[in-house]
Amino acid sequence: MGNKISAIVLAAGMGTRMKSDLVKVMHLVAGVPMIQWPVAAAFASGVERCVLVVGHQQEKVRELFAGRGEVSFALQSEQLGTGHAVRCAMTELDPGADTVLILCGDTPLLEAQSLAGMLKAHRETKACITVMTATLGNPFGYGRIVKDATGKVSAITEEKDATEKERLIDEVNAGVYCIDRAFLEKAIATIKNDNAQGEYYLTDVVRQAAQHGLSCLSYKVADPREISGVNDRAQMAEAARVLRGRINRELMLSGVTMIDPETVYIDRGVRIGRDSVVYPGATIEGNTVIGERCVIGQGSLIQNCSIADDVVVKAGSVLEDSKVGPEAAIGPMAHLRAGTELSAHVKIGNFVETKKTFMGEGSKASHLTYLGDATIGRDVNIGCGTITCNYDGVKKHKTVIEDGVFVGSDVQLVAPVTVGRNSLIAAGTTVTKDIPADSLAIARSPQVNKEGYMLRKK
Structure with a gap:
C-alpha cells in the first residue's frame, strides 16, 4: 500500500435544524466557515487533495475555496445518504491516490493529529478499512461499532436500525473512515438502501469488507468531543467554545x-x-x-x-x-x-x-x-x-x-x-x-x- 491520500469531505446537506437560510457548513465557527476546519485538518494530516461533495448552495462553498488547486468538487444533486455522496465523488479523486480519507464538513472539532494517527495506523496494519471511533457515556443517535470475537469491526449499525443489544454498545462511529481505494470503488457501487431511512449508508461498505474477510479496524480517539457533529446552533456554540479554548x-x-x-x-x-x-x-x-x-x-x-x-x-x-x-x-x-x-x-x-x-x-x-x-x-x-x-x-x-x-x-x-x-x-x-x-x-x-x-x- 502506498502513501498517497485523497480526502472526500461531505458537505452537500442544507442543515435544516440550523433554522437558517444559509447552508450549514458556511456558518462561521470561531471566525471561519465551519467546513474550513475539517478541510484544514485533513490537509495538515497529510492529505494531498480534497474532494468536497456539494449540493445546497454549492456556489458559496465553491467560492470559498476558489483558486485552490488542491480542492475539487463533486455535485450531489439529491441527498440520498452518505454512501451516495461518496459515490458522487469517486470520479473526482486523484487517480494516483490509493487511500481515501472520508469525513464530514460539519465536524469542526476534528484535529489533524488524530487524523494523522489514524492514517498511520491504517498504513501500519495494512487494513482495508479503518474507522474512527469514540466511547460515549450516552451514545444515543450515533452508529454503534459492532465487533467480532477478534476485535475487528464487523458492522456499523445506525441507531434506527440497531437491536436492543446493539444499542447498549458505547463505542460509536465518528463518521471518519480511511479506506483502500480499490476496495471502495467496488463496494460503493453495490451498496443498497434497504434500511429504515431509505438511504445509501457509507457504513455498509464496512459490512461488505467483513463479509469478504477483509481487515476492518477501529481507531479510537481519546477526546470524544472531536467527533461531535454540528446540527443546530446550540451545538455550533459549543463547538466554537471548544475551538476558542484551543486557540487561546x-x-x-x-x-x-x-x-x-x-x-x-x-x-x-x-x-x-x-x-x-x-x-x-x-x-x-x-x-x-x-x-x-x-x-x-x-x-x-x-x-x-x-x-x-x-x-x-x-x-x-x-x-x-x-x-x-x-x-x-x-x-x-x-x-x-x-x-x-x-x-x-x-x-x-x-x-x-x-x-x-x-x-x-x-x-x-x-x-x-x-x-x-x-x-x-x-x-x-x-x-x-x-x-x-x-x-x-x-x-x-x-x-x-x-x-x-x-x-x-x-x-x-x-x-x-x-x-x-x-x-x-x-x-x-x-x-x-x-x-x-x-x-x-x-x-x-x-x-x-x-x-x-x-x-x-x-
Whole structure:
C-alpha cells in the first residue's frame, strides 16, 4: 500500500435544524466557515487533495475555496445518504491516490493529529478499512461499532436500525473512515438502501469488507468531543467554545497573557506577539495581527487590524480595518473605522472616532473628536470637540493638516481645506478656507456683554 491520500469531505446537506437560510457548513465557527476546519485538518494530516461533495448552495462553498488547486468538487444533486455522496465523488479523486480519507464538513472539532494517527495506523496494519471511533457515556443517535470475537469491526449499525443489544454498545462511529481505494470503488457501487431511512449508508461498505474477510479496524480517539457533529446552533456554540479554548491555549503557550481566557474571543488565524496582555471580554477577529508587548483592554473589539509593538488599546475601544504604529495609545471608548492609519506614538483618546484618516508620528486627539477623510501630519494637537466636516450631503471631501499644527477645542474644519504647518487654530473657530503656514486662524462672532441685563429682566 502506498502513501498517497485523497480526502472526500461531505458537505452537500442544507442543515435544516440550523433554522437558517444559509447552508450549514458556511456558518462561521470561531471566525471561519465551519467546513474550513475539517478541510484544514485533513490537509495538515497529510492529505494531498480534497474532494468536497456539494449540493445546497454549492456556489458559496465553491467560492470559498476558489483558486485552490488542491480542492475539487463533486455535485450531489439529491441527498440520498452518505454512501451516495461518496459515490458522487469517486470520479473526482486523484487517480494516483490509493487511500481515501472520508469525513464530514460539519465536524469542526476534528484535529489533524488524530487524523494523522489514524492514517498511520491504517498504513501500519495494512487494513482495508479503518474507522474512527469514540466511547460515549450516552451514545444515543450515533452508529454503534459492532465487533467480532477478534476485535475487528464487523458492522456499523445506525441507531434506527440497531437491536436492543446493539444499542447498549458505547463505542460509536465518528463518521471518519480511511479506506483502500480499490476496495471502495467496488463496494460503493453495490451498496443498497434497504434500511429504515431509505438511504445509501457509507457504513455498509464496512459490512461488505467483513463479509469478504477483509481487515476492518477501529481507531479510537481519546477526546470524544472531536467527533461531535454540528446540527443546530446550540451545538455550533459549543463547538466554537471548544475551538476558542484551543486557540487561546496555543496563544498562551506562545507567550501571550490572558487574564481570563474563558472570556476572550479570538478567531482562527489571529496572531498575537509574545508578552502581550489580553483582558477579559476582548474580541479579536478576522485577519488581525498584534505585535509584542501590547495591551488589549477589557471589552475591546478588534477586526482585521494590523497593530505594531507596544500598543495600548484601552477598554471599550473598537478598531476595524485599521493600521496602528508602534507605541500608540487608543481609547478608552475610541472608534477606529476602516481606513485609519496611525503612525508611531499617536494618541487617540476617549470618544474619538476616525475614518479614512492618516495621523503622523506623535500626533494626538485626546477626546470627543471626529476625524474623517483626513491626512494629519506629525506632532499635531487636535483639541477636544474638533470635527472634520467631510460630507456635504453629496460627496466626501478631504482635510489636510500639516506638521506641528495646534487645533484648539471646538473647531470645525469644513472640507476641502488645508491647514499649513506650524499654524494655530483658535478654539471655537469654523475653518472654511485654507490656512497658510505659521498663521493664527480665528473665526468667532464678537462677544457682547450686556451688563445688568438679568437684573432688569427680574
